[in-house]
Amino acid sequence: MPHAPTTFDIELNLLLEAVYQKYQHDFRHYARASLRRRIRQAQERFSCPTVSRLQERVLHEPEVFAQMLQYFTVQVSEMFRDPAYFLALRRHVLPVLSTYPSIRIWVAGCSTGEEVWSLAILLAEAGLLERTIIYATDINPEALKAAEAGIYDIARIADFSRAYLEAGGTRSLADYYTASEHGALFDRSLRRNAVFADHSLATDSVFSEVHLVSCRNVLIYFERELQQRALGLFHDALIHRGFLGLGSRETLRFSSHASHFSEFCAAERLYQRL
Template identity: 55%
Template sequence: MDAAMTEDIFPPHEELELDLLLEAIFRQYHYDFRGYSRGSLHRRLARAQQRHACASLSQLQHLLLRDPAVFADLMGFLTIQVSEMFRDPAYFRALREQVIPHLRTYPSLKVWIAGCANGEEFYSFAILFREEGLEDRTIFYCTDISPAALEKAEAGVYDLDRIQQFTENHRLAGGRTSLSDYYTAAYGAVMFDKSLRRRAVFAEHNLASDQVFAEAQLISSRNVLIYFDRDLQDRALGLFGDSLVRGGFLGLGAKETLRFSRYADGFADFDEGEKIYRRNLTDLRTLDHAA
């Protein structure tokens, strides 16, 4: 997960242009991408340069400072909104079989889906919790940096040609019902039942600059940290640790780990293979002081 160990090397003038562009975005639009993986940013912004016919990042900066519509488009390049329902089914099966029994012991539950993208992961959780009888005692906090992604997540509409993969993932994740029970199909798209959203709160949240806003028993943030540098990874993990109750659960992506984090001692491996961790009794503030 240590992005700094795998970064590409770019010419000094391109690094300077990137620094200036990210600072401009932060000061003009209040979105902080300065702690994101440099190599990933360079590759994504290169595609944005092609889109807007810019020969350099400096030209792209000139455009976005003068036209908010260019920045809105640029957000589509800077934020990765690729997911699918019940992605990595073994992860959801592990939640169903190993984590849910612990969550049943709480009279009420809060689940934070950090980086919810276009909502596929939220609907996976909503269906899982409904199937396990926990929906009515749960509030789902669905956050993302992208307003456009949150709008799509709240709409719950996906292309019909994706539903076959969603259905197979649901089955492999131990689904107790047919996925078709939860959506209607028409005109080449599916819309998930609005009742799945009745316990959900959709909100903008930036892991690079915002603070903890709720106490949660479960946080799922998958394939988000891989786009951060080491310092921003630590910041995000510190937020997750502060938000989780003692004994709460944290799920990360398949290529992510706590191993190199300053907060590693604040968690115990719960299911190492599926990257599910459990918050232990360590006071994370003492780990901050020790770093």
């Protein structure tokens, strides 16, 4: 006999449904364990003893909903995170992409943009940036603003620099940013062909045909149904023989879309559309 839902879970379901009805943001199929933890953090942040009280504020105070997006979504990102992934892109994927006259890349769930800037550096070093459009999408407008700004805490730069070298970088990461009182400001030329836009993997459709989709450490926060939807979007967006990159704890292996892809660099979670 299934366990009866707790009051917290009942309230959480009502909150997610209310957000969908009011704001058209669909978090109903996000992984519950992580979501429960983040909603409890939001209760503390907004001094709401119950989720119902939090729901009341979200529905009647749009500014609270805007701030809540950081709790509904996970904004964790690093430059050249999992360097082996970027090394595989550098060595195996970019040489293939270089055979196309123009290149389109979609970074889905770009968060605060560290991966976007990392890819731009990779492309610049391969001589491909000028003919590449990078679509960087997320549902959090504040994260998108940070991504487009490309300003990161100086305290993080040492880790970024180590990862850059492990990813096959042949220069100094310092060549790509200027230190200021606000942080490390990355070279504006790197984002010349980048488009930052709101897009939801839960509710929106494909908007362009692309050669590479990089969606890393996003699917782990989705329930299976939403994972399948997102993977279907990536499949539909990719050109024939296009590439899909996932996070180190994500895989196509058990999805209904597995038969539509081949493993290109299996250890680095890089796949190629059949």
